[in-house]
Structures are given as structure tokens and as C-alpha cells.
Amino acid sequence: MLDLTRRDLILKGSAAFAAHAIVGASRAGAFPSRPGETVLPWLDQPDENPVPGIIHNQLVWEDLDSWITPNDEFFFITNIDGARPEVDAASWKLEFDGLVDRPLSLSLDDLKARPRQEVTCTIECSGNSGLPFLTGAIGNATWAGTPLAPLLQEAGVQPEAIEVAFWGTDATDVEARDTKMHENYARSMTLADARRPEMLLAYEMNGEALPIDHGFPLRLVAPGWYGSVNVKWLRRIEVMDHRLETQFMARDFVTVREVERDGETFWTETSVRHMRLKSAPARVTRAEDGTRITGAAWGAPIAKVEVRIDDGPWQEARLDPGERAPFAWAIWSHDWPDPSPGEHTITSRATDTAGNLQPAMDDPLIAKKHTFYESNGQITRRVRIG
Ligand SMILES: Nc1nc2c(c(=O)[nH]1)N[C@H]1C(S)=C(S)[C@@H](COP(=O)(O)O)O[C@H]1N2
Numbered sequence: 001m002l003d004l005t006r007r008d009l010i011l012k013g014s015a016a017f018a019a020h021a022i023v024g025a026s027r028a029g030a031f032p033s034r035p036g037e038t039v040l041p042w043l044d045q046p047d048e049n050p051v052p053g054i055i056h057n058q059l060v061w062e063d064l065d066s067w068i069t070p071n072d073e074f075f076f077i078t079n080i081d082g083a084r085p086e087v088d089a090a091s092w093k094l095e096f097d098g099l100v101d102r103p104l105s106l107s108l109d110d111l112k113a114r115p116r117q118e119v120t121c122t123i124e125c126s127g128n129s130g131l132p133f134l135t136g137a138i139g140n141a142t143w144a145g146t147p148l149a150p151l152l153q154e155a156g157v158q159p160e161a162i163e164v165a166f167w168g169t170d171a172t173d174v175e176a177r178d179t180k181m182h183e184n185y186a187r188s189m190t191l192a193d194a195r196r197p198e199m200l201l202a203y204e205m206n207g208e209a210l211p212i213d214h215g216f217p218l219r220l221v222a223p224g225w226y227g228s229v230n231v232k233w234l235r236r237i238e239v240m241d242h243r244l245e246t247q248f249m250a251r252d253f254v255t256v257r258e259v260e261r262d263g264e265t266f267w268t269e270t271s272v273r274h275m276r277l278k279s280a281p282a283r284v285t286r287a288e289d290g291t292r293i294t295g296a297a298w299g300a301p302i303a304k305v306e307v308r309i310d311d312g313p314w315q316e317a318r319l320d321p322g323e324r325a326p327f328a329w330a331i332w333s334h335d336w337p338d339p340s341p342g343e344h345t346i347t348s349r350a351t352d353t354a355g356n357l358q359p360a361m362d363d364p365l366i367a368k369k370h371t372f373y374e375s376n377g378q379i380t381r382r383v384r385i386g
Pocket residue numbers: 074075076077078079080123124125126137168169170185213214215226227228229230231232233234
């Protein structure tokens with residue numbers, strides 16, 4: 001079922017993507033905010049961040065008031081504590097090698113001279129909502145760069161190749177199998193995934209040079225995939241005949257689940273890949289014309305979002321028609337005409353165009369998941385109406 005969802009995302013995404021690739025996404029629509037409105041802060045707030053050298057910045061949901069996340073508000077995560085490599089763009093080169101007929105070595109100017117492609121996409125950290133202090137690791141930006149597929153073509157991928165690895169500049173000491181190592185941040189994906197037309201080597205973010213925090217001079221932007229896949233500070237792309245099994249592929253970003261098949265339980269460990277269908281209430285606002293709940297939905301092509309207040313019925317929210325793109329979050333809103341004074345809970349759930357529903361917290365997909373990654377269960381927040 002999930003594989004079908006993914007295929008649906010890719011088929012529909014790619015078709016729609018073709019229309020958006022050149023012109024970029026429409027920014028014409030208006031975010032559902034109202035003049036003079038005030039925001040009611042959530043009563044439940046994230047825990048204090050115990051790892052400021054790793055989680056540097058997160059989205060404050062109450063502040064969400066535009067479809068595009070400005071660069072200085074975009075969440076910033078480094079898996080290696082404190083790593084923030086300052087790359088000298090003048091001497092930097094992207095190495096493109098491994099099982100290719102013609103290895104390439106490309107400067108930033110070489111990359112910028114190649115065909116330009118833009119994509120507006122939402123990036124969510126795979127750990128988002130999985131830890132009490134990690135709740136705003138998500139943002140939506142317009143990225144510009146050059147597509148990866150033509151480079152693979154130009155380098156000439158050899159027949160035995162099945163996998164492509166993306167190596168970052170940042171490295172750290174790791175220990176596993178009784179061995180101390182020094183490993184770079186790196187991720188790999190299948191050659192078929194790497195060849196998808198939306199895969200982008202990005203050097204611009206929202207019309208500015210890619211900021212250092214977000215991977216200057218070059219990052220992979222993998223639309224529809226969790227944050228970890230979007231390797232920053234890229235230095236090497238390697239075509240291989242095997243999967244990468246380093247720290248950040250084999251040990252981190254692994255989801256452990258108990259999966260039931262024919263009454264028998266199988267424990268699985270799977271690598272984090274594409275994002276999963278999810279939504280979140282962002283903010284409750286009050287204005288002269290009443291109270292409104294606004295939120296976002298992402299991870300698959302969104303067909304519908306529903307909101308539930310306290311133990312009431314699920315009510316369909318309005319999807320913002322103006323600002324949509326195949327790999328970007330959809331903004332939704334729901335008017336709440338007569339909220340009674342006191343404390344309330346607000347839950348949202350998204351349905352994708354293939355009919356899949358965002359899982360409830362007691363769905364085995366979530367309840368039988370043992371690691372914090374890929375926490376796409378329905379989110380409930382609490383608010384007090386004065
Ligand atoms: N080189 C490198 N790339 C990386 C990381 C990293 O630590 N090093 N972290 C990954 C993770 S886990 C996430 S969620 C995203 C965060 O991207 P952002 O900081 O631009 O929001 O970058 C990914 N790419």
C-alpha cells in the first residue's frame with residue numbers, strides 16, 4: 001500500500017513537475033491569514049532543545065504565515081555536532097566518479113552554466129515529531145540548480161551500477177564493530193531514484209545563493225524525500241554497484257518496526273527514504289470575523305485534510321487553492337465559529353490522492369514503530385480559548 005502511494009506520488013509528481021519545472025511554482029495565492037488577527041499560542045510546547053549543536057533552528061508553528069519559508073527561518077540541522085563547513089567556492093569542485101565512463105570534476109561556475117531547474121519543495125527531517133524537542137524540523141523553499149539525471153547521462157553510467165552515493169564535506173569520529181572510524185556525512189539511493197527528473201543539485205534557495213547553513217556551495221535536493229537524503233556541502237557523487245553502509249546509512253536513519261504478516265510478527269529495520277503522508281495544525285488565530293485553525297499537509301499529493309476539535313466529528317478543512325506544487329506542503333484552514341471558553345484539543349489528518357489516510361497514533365504503523373524516525377502519526381495540539 002505504501003509502495004503504491006510512493007508510485008502515485010512519483011507519477012503524478014513528475015507529470016505535474018514538468019509543468020512547473022521552468023516557470024516555478026505559483027506564488028499568487030494568499031495565505032489564509034486575516035488583517036489584525038492574533039495568534040493563540042499552543043498550551044503544549046516543545047521541550048527545551050538538549051542538542052543545540054545539532055538542532056540549530058526550527059520552525060515555530062505559531063509563526064507560520066507564508067507558504068514559502070524565508071531562509072533565515074528555515075530549520076537548520078547538522079547531524080555532526082557543530083559541523084558547519086565553510087567551503088572555499090573558488091577552489092571547490094564536485095567530483096563525479098565511480099562506475100562511470102567519463103568522470104567529471106565540476107566547479108560552481110560549470111554547474112551554473114548547465115541547464116537551470118527550479119523546484120518548490122518541502123523538506124522535513126525524518127526525526128520531526130519523533131522527539132519532544134523536535135517538532136518544527138520542516139520548511140518549504142524554492143530551490144534552483146541543475147538536474148542530476150543529465151549529469152549521470154553525460155558521465156556514462158556503467159551497466160553494473162545500481163546505487164549512487166552523495167558525499168558531504170563534513171566528517172566525524174564514529175565507532176562501530178569495535179573500530180574507531182572517521183566518516184563523512186553521506187547517503188546513497190538507488191540509481192533509478194537518482195535518475196528521477198526532479199532530483200536537483202541546488203546552488204540557490206529562495207532566490208539567494210545557498211546559505212552556508214543549508215549546504216553552500218551545493219546540496220542535493222531530493223523532492224519528496226526526508227531531510228537526511230538531501231546531502232549538504234556536497235563534494236562527491238559516486239556511482240556504485242552496492243549500497244553505502246556507513247554511519248548515516250546503516251546505523252542512523254533506520255526505522256525499526258514490528259510488522260504483522262499472517263498473524264506472525266516480523267521485526268524490520270528499514271532505511272529512511274521518501275517522506276510520509278502527514279499534516280499538522282500550525283496556529284489558531286482570532287480576528288473580528290472569528291476563530292480560525294490553519295495548518296499544513298505534506299508527504300504525498302494531498303487530496304483532503306480533516307480537523308477534529310475535542311472529541312467532535314472530523315470536519316473537512318479548506319485547502320489553500322493558490323499555492324500548491326507537487327512536492328510542497330498544502331496549506332489548509334478551518335473556521336471555528338463558536339469556540340467555548342476553556343481548553344480544547346485540535347487534531348488534523350490528511351488523505352492523499354490515492355486514498356491513504358494519515359495514520360492515527362494507535363495505528364500499528366506508528367504504535368509498533370520503535371525508533372523516532374518517520375513519525376507521521378496524527379498530531380494533537382492544545383489551546384485555551386479565553
Ligand atoms: N552534509 C550534510 N548534509 C546533511 C546533514 C548533515 O549533517 N550533513 N543533515 C541532514 C539532515 S538529517 C537534515 S534533516 C537536513 C537538514 O537540512 P537543513 O539544515 O537545510 O534544513 O540536511 C541533511 N543533509
